[in-house]
Amino acid sequence: MGLVLMDKTFNHILEGLKENGIYLTHQRMKIFEYLYKNRNHPTVEMIYKDLIKEMPTLSKTTVYNTMKILMEAGIVKEIPVNSNESRYDILTEEHGHFKCIKCGYIYDFNLNMESLSVEGLDNFIIYDKDVFFKGICSSCF
Amino acid sequence: MGLVLMDKTFNHILEGLKENGIYLTHQRMKIFEYLYKNRNHPTVEMIYKDLIKEMPTLSKTTVYNTMKILMEAGIVKEIPVNSNESRYDILTEEHGHFKCIKCGYIYDFNLNMESLSVEGLDNFIIYDKDVFFKGICSSCF
DNA sequence: TTACAATATTATAATAATTTCAAATATTCA
């Protein structure tokens, strides 16, 4: 588990999935392609609405299943942006998320996680770190 | 709006709510008391399950409504810990959250948000910053 | 204190996101 995305191309990632015993079905490849091309932290609904145009029989359940599989493969993660629908992000370099409370858009921003000083987590194993800001973006300001 | 919790006692906060024109009903006081005493990042369900013991007619809608009002008053906030139910936290000093993937418990930890170096948010107005870690806690390890 | 107007609570119904399930379909590999 846990393929590394960094510096791999689209096809390399797909190959990696295959090597991990994950069947590369048409639906899965299209869903992954959507995530790879649109770095927009989509909801299941957004992915579904877009892909149904070219795959009229696509089921929302398949999108849910695929997101789960891609998460287990370590290629995608759910990002914590407290809303009532899950939002997903393809795993790339470390970055933070900023949600604009006016337009709702979720921006990526650069950060250096190492710089953050924390205390009280001795003997805790940290698998994942997230930074989430909320406010008003420069376009809405 | 936006009462400050820091260094205020339980009763001071309640008085502050009253001054802001918020009725101090029995339900609201009990819900606030729960949040004040149990710093456990509860879900609506957790609050409801606990309080129904002493208030048999309590409605879940009231818990939802009260959380909303306390958030608008700036006393409580929703914390981003991506799951499908909202979790709330009483506003205190700045801290991060760590969720153990084994026991599910959400720990607070100290951090210095100022130390985090970020870039790409020029002309963005930041209202709120959250840091969320996931992993295995020292008890489960 | 009483009456009134404003606001809150409650139970129920409605909505929305997600999960589960079983049948139909597709894929793999011998």
Added chain:
DNA sequence: TGAATATTTGAAATTATTATAATATTGTAA
């Protein structure tokens, strides 16, 4: 090809949250 296995699909079930309307409570002013 054909059997075994895995995936996709659509429908139904579940869970979290919001809306509605009746009832109850609160604060204010006579």
